Each structure stands twice: as structure tokens, then as C-alpha cells.
Amino acid sequence: MTNEAPVLQGTPVVPGIGYGPVIRPAPRPQITTSSDVVPDTAREAEAARFEAAVDVVAARLRARAARASGAAAEVLQANAVLVEDRAWRGAAEGKIRAGADAVAATVGATAQFVTIFEKIGGLQAERVTDLIDIRDRVLAQLNGEPEPGIDIPEVPSVLLADDLAPADTAALDPALVVAIATTLGGPTSHTAIIARQLGIPCIVAAAGIDDIEAGTAVLVDGGTGQIVVEPDHEDAEAVIERDRADRARIAMWTGPGQTSDGHPIAILANVQDGAGARAARSTPAEGVGLFRTELCFLDRDTEPTVDEQIDIYSAVFEAYQGRKVVLRTLDAGSDKPLRFADHPDEHNPALGVRGIRIAAAAPGILERQLDAVAAAAERTGARPWVMAPMIATVAEAAAFAEQVRSRNLVPGVMIEVPSAALLADRVLTHVDFLSIGTNDLAQYTMAADRMSPALASLTDAWQPAVLALVARTAEAGSVAGKPVGVCGEAAADPLLACVLVGMGVSSLSCAASAVASVGARLSAVTAAQCQDAAQAVLSTDDPPAARAAASRILG
Incomplete structure (x- = not known):
């Protein structure tokens, strides 16, 4: 790379090279809640509306799990379980019985459990991203809006994000999303594990990527953790060509597992x-x-x-x-x-x-x-x-x-x-x-x-x-x-x-x-x-x- 190209550093997770314009996840739905009290006579119907939205989201996650394999299937199945968690649903239904509408109840119950998970810490804190993703999917269903997620790019692109929900990561097409870098996450986060399964070069805990605008050309090296911003095109193509040669060599390997000396x-x-x-x-x-x-x-x-x-x-x-x-x-x-x-x-x-x-x-x-x-x-x-x-x-x-x-x-x-x-x-x-x-x-x-x-x-x-x-x-x-x-x-x-x-x-x-x-x-x-x-x-x-x-x- 030329010296002029800025280089950011993250934690390498999945080796490989990805080069292309930056894309970002679609904005999450704007959350607007009403303070109006739902009349007693309408609360049962409002609870039913909430239950129906939850059932649709859970069914979609299960369907994705059925189409996925490996860790992606396991994570998506776990998220389907989370969306139907009795405690979370019970908290939302309790708020509806107290007069909140389904949207306000969903937001309130989620905030309550996010606080609990963050206080617990450890692996339970990992579920905060999942829970917020579930909230947004339920809200979209309640409001009649498209399900949140990542728009499919028209050309091979590099996905940059704060973090990715498992449902979004598992649905990525490696032919169009050629690399991932996130601000959050760790080497064994759900994003990292699913990216590994999909074979998408991946870097996590990458500081500074929030300042990179969509459409900017970047080169991601999942082996070193480096993100080169607007690299020299010829230099980038040379790196890509070496990566292609490596992939071709890998594709020719048929086993069995052994070192060069047997x-x-x-x-x-x-x-x-x-x-x-x-x-x-x-x-x-x-x-x-x-x-x-x-x-x-x-x-x-x-x-x-x-x-x-x-x-x-x-x-x-x-x-x-x-x-x-x-x-x-x-x-x-x-x-x-x-x-x-x-x-x-x-x-x-x-x-x-x-x-x-x-x-x-x-x-x-x-x-x-x-x-x-x-x-x-x-x-x-x-x-x-x-x-x-x-x-x-x-x-x-x-x-x-x-x-x-x-x-x-x-x-x-x-x-x-x-x-x-x-x-x-x-x-x-x-x-x-x-x-x-x-x-x-x-x-x-x-x-x-x-x-x-x-x-x-x-x-x-x-x-x-x-x-x-x-x-x-x-x-x-x-x-x-x-x-x-x-x-x-x-x-x-x-x-x-x-x-x-x-x-x-x-x-x-x-x-x-x-x-x-x-x-x-x-x-x-x-x-x-x-x-x-x-x-x-x-x-x-x-x-x-x-x-x-x-x-x-x-x-």
C-alpha cells in the first residue's frame, strides 16, 4: 500500500482480503411511543396484536435457522427462543394490561431486560444486541414496516457497522459482502463465528471505522486486522490477485491432513x-x-x-x-x-x-x-x-x-x-x-x-x-x-x-x-x-x- 492511504487497526478474526465500496446496515426504525392510555375494552386486542407480531418474528427466525447450518443455525434458533422468552413477553403484556399500547410495551419491556442483561454482564450481556434486534423486528411488524436488515449491494462491497445482529450476519451473501469490520464484538462473538462459517474476511473491535463514509473504497485484511482507506487501486488489485492465487491453491487441497513431511x-x-x-x-x-x-x-x-x-x-x-x-x-x-x-x-x-x-x-x-x-x-x-x-x-x-x-x-x-x-x-x-x-x-x-x-x-x-x-x-x-x-x-x-x-x-x-x-x-x-x-x-x-x-x- 502507498504511505498516503490511512490504515486503521482492529482485531483479526477471519483471514482473507476484501476490497470494495463501504456499505452500512439500513437505519434501525425510529422509535416513537405514545403516552396515551389504551382503554380497558381495547387491551385484550392490543395484547393479541403484540402476540401476533412476536409469533411472526419468531417464525421468520426459525425459517432462517432451517435454511442455515452450523453456528448460524444455532444462533438463529437461540434468538427465536429469546423472542418467545416468557419473562420478556410477560413484561410487555403486563405493560399492555396497565394501559400501554403494543409499541410502548415492546420498547419498555426491552429496556427493562437490556438493563438486567448489562448488569449481569458476561455472556448474558452478549444478548443485548440480539434483544434490541428482536425489538426492532417486532416494532416493524407492529407498524407495518419492512423488516430491518442489510440491503443487498449491487456490487461486491465491504460491510462496516457498529455491530451486527446474528439474523443479519447469517443472511449475508459472501459473493456480494466480501469483508466485514465492526466497531464492537470480540474474536468469538456471534458475528465473528458466523463470518467464519460463511468464509467472509472479518475484523472486530476496529476503532475509527465510524468515520468512513458509505461508498468509500476500503481494503480489509482479515489476517492482519488492517483496514486501508482509499488505497491505491493498483496496489489493492495486486493484493487481491495474490489472495485469488491463495484461494485457488486452497481449493485444490483435497487432504488428508498432514504437514509437508508427512x-x-x-x-x-x-x-x-x-x-x-x-x-x-x-x-x-x-x-x-x-x-x-x-x-x-x-x-x-x-x-x-x-x-x-x-x-x-x-x-x-x-x-x-x-x-x-x-x-x-x-x-x-x-x-x-x-x-x-x-x-x-x-x-x-x-x-x-x-x-x-x-x-x-x-x-x-x-x-x-x-x-x-x-x-x-x-x-x-x-x-x-x-x-x-x-x-x-x-x-x-x-x-x-x-x-x-x-x-x-x-x-x-x-x-x-x-x-x-x-x-x-x-x-x-x-x-x-x-x-x-x-x-x-x-x-x-x-x-x-x-x-x-x-x-x-x-x-x-x-x-x-x-x-x-x-x-x-x-x-x-x-x-x-x-x-x-x-x-x-x-x-x-x-x-x-x-x-x-x-x-x-x-x-x-x-x-x-x-x-x-x-x-x-x-x-x-x-x-x-x-x-x-x-x-x-x-x-x-x-x-x-x-x-x-x-x-x-x-x-
Whole structure:
């Protein structure tokens, strides 16, 4: 780039280059409320009008979830649950019974819960963007206005925004929205995760982009976090051409996962249902490294039956018949509450009853899920690996492993809590494998809300403290002779994937869209280079230095 072009810096999330004119989300609806009191005789009809609008918005979100896959489907389904949240709807209906019209009630109930979520903080604060988006969609329906969202650009463009609602991000066309940069959000925010799945270069926590006017040409580098404003056109085209060449090389990679000197590393896909697994089969993914099972639990008033679960699990096992499938048991709670479970009222739900801890709040739910997994395995002839989320103690790992083995399944646990990483050697005396969830491991290690833009650099998976725990866990696996994989967003970063392999990680599981880029990058370096890069990264003090150290060695 020429020196004259201003360069802004954000936190890199999804590698790749995007160049084009800036577009911005359409303005949110203007909120005007009436102080007029609705007569007693009209309140029932007003409540019905509110309920009808909510039902329409929920149905639209479910329809989008049905068309989506992976994390996008999970997030959209969770938002459909949120729009029908009994407490939020009850608050709005209470305001209508007191004389407010449906619009004022929607605005008032939302403001009430935004305040609650912000006070709770953590992952619950993440829902504020979602809740405001839901409010605006309900208001648009009540007022007979078009649903808010992002206008489809006529030419490939770069989307800049304060933040993006999951419903908007999931609907983006990567051919027309060639890059995303947001002021808010973190490396593991919903926007970042969905952008990764769609393969759209993405930067978050980018200061200064609010001053860039729509139509301005910008170049976004999702690998470095740089946004070049009005770059020299020829320079930009040269960068784009190199990116095209990289994409062509990546597209030619067909597996299997290994370094250039033949060191094997399994490249697996993250899926959430049979449709996602079948879609992943079109990639070189060698199996499933993270089968999220909570999708079938979230949008329900009652727990899915064992027979219903058997059908859902069988669809994924059949899609990858004869190959490795790692299933994660129900990871609900916090920002993914279950309607049918007795969730306590927690001040900090991210540190509360979530993951494996749901088993105590909803007795029998884990046992029934494991029964369904075992029955699906018997039906399909599979022998899935089964892991529990949010394991914090050796005793929890031992108890879970006993239940899994009693059903002739392969037991493992997620390493997301620092205590489990520190005691990985002891945990491995009870289980057959470990899988590191870097998203939560970063959040808990750094004591930083992963949604906070002010703390985005702390929740970066390149944080040396986080990688030190990854290395410690991988070393414990090597000593025990048991596999250790990574299934968090870190596994989808091609450069970081090489570093993880150098630490001794044996498998990498990522969004299906990232499989080829990770595999192609690994195929271009030796195992010794990966090890050298790992050692160099572990001696650094911050993410930029860690990235620079890895780049010097790996190219």
C-alpha cells in the first residue's frame, strides 16, 4: 500500500482480503411511543396484536435457522427462543394490561431486560444486541414496516457497522459482502463465528471505522486486522490477485491432513445436525470433531424424547459412516437457557449452571441423552467419541467417563476451564481423549467477557497465557499416549493451526468453510517448523508478537 492511504487497526478474526465500496446496515426504525392510555375494552386486542407480531418474528427466525447450518443455525434458533422468552413477553403484556399500547410495551419491556442483561454482564450481556434486534423486528411488524436488515449491494462491497445482529450476519451473501469490520464484538462473538462459517474476511473491535463514509473504497485484511482507506487501486488489485492465487491453491487441497513431511493431523468439521454433516462431506474433512447437540434442545417447551434424539444423532453418524464423530453432550445454560430446565436466577450465568452442570439442574437429562447416543450408535454401527462440556474437576471427568463407558462409547471431556487444563494429566487417567474449546478457555483464562470490544485483545486465541494452557494440555496427551484436539475458533486460523500442531495437538476441528484453508496451510510447512513456531510463540508476551513470531518461521 502507498504511505498516503490511512490504515486503521482492529482485531483479526477471519483471514482473507476484501476490497470494495463501504456499505452500512439500513437505519434501525425510529422509535416513537405514545403516552396515551389504551382503554380497558381495547387491551385484550392490543395484547393479541403484540402476540401476533412476536409469533411472526419468531417464525421468520426459525425459517432462517432451517435454511442455515452450523453456528448460524444455532444462533438463529437461540434468538427465536429469546423472542418467545416468557419473562420478556410477560413484561410487555403486563405493560399492555396497565394501559400501554403494543409499541410502548415492546420498547419498555426491552429496556427493562437490556438493563438486567448489562448488569449481569458476561455472556448474558452478549444478548443485548440480539434483544434490541428482536425489538426492532417486532416494532416493524407492529407498524407495518419492512423488516430491518442489510440491503443487498449491487456490487461486491465491504460491510462496516457498529455491530451486527446474528439474523443479519447469517443472511449475508459472501459473493456480494466480501469483508466485514465492526466497531464492537470480540474474536468469538456471534458475528465473528458466523463470518467464519460463511468464509467472509472479518475484523472486530476496529476503532475509527465510524468515520468512513458509505461508498468509500476500503481494503480489509482479515489476517492482519488492517483496514486501508482509499488505497491505491493498483496496489489493492495486486493484493487481491495474490489472495485469488491463495484461494485457488486452497481449493485444490483435497487432504488428508498432514504437514509437508508427512506428519498426520486430522482435519475435522464442526456440525450441529444431519444437514450440516452432509454439507461438510463436500469438503475434505475427515470426520466430525464437534457435533453440537444443543440445537434440538433449545427451541422446545419440553425435553426431546429419547426416540427424537436417536433420529437426530443417527443422521450425523450416517453422514460420516465409518469415520470419526466426536459428539458433545448438551452445552446449554448461560446465553442458551432451556425452557424445560429449572435454571436458577444467576448474577453471572457464564460462571454458573451451564454445560455438564445442567445435569444437576435437570436430573436424568444427561442419562437420557447418553441412552439416545448409544441407541443411535447401535442403529448405525457407529462408535462415537462422546465428550462433556465445562468439566472443571477430575471427579467430574471420572463420573462422566463411567457413564459413557457403561454404554460402550468412547469418553472424553472438553478443556475450557483453566482448572481442567492445569490437571489435564490427571483427567486423562479417566478419559480416552481431550478436546480444547479455545473460545471459553480464552474467556476464563483472561477473565474477560468475550463480547466486550474493549477486551477483544484479551480474548484473542493468540494470547500467550491461553496458548501456554493449550501446550500443557497437549503435552499431557502426548505423555499419556492419548489424542488431544482443538475445536474452538483457534482451529480455523490457518497460521495458528500450524502452531497448535507444533504443540502436539493431534486434530483440528473447525467450520466446514475453513477446512481446506487449514489443511492447505499445514501441507506447506514441516512438523519441525510447526514446533519451532510453537516455541517462539510461547516466549512472546502479547498476540501481535505471537502472530509475528509464527509468521517469521512459517512464512
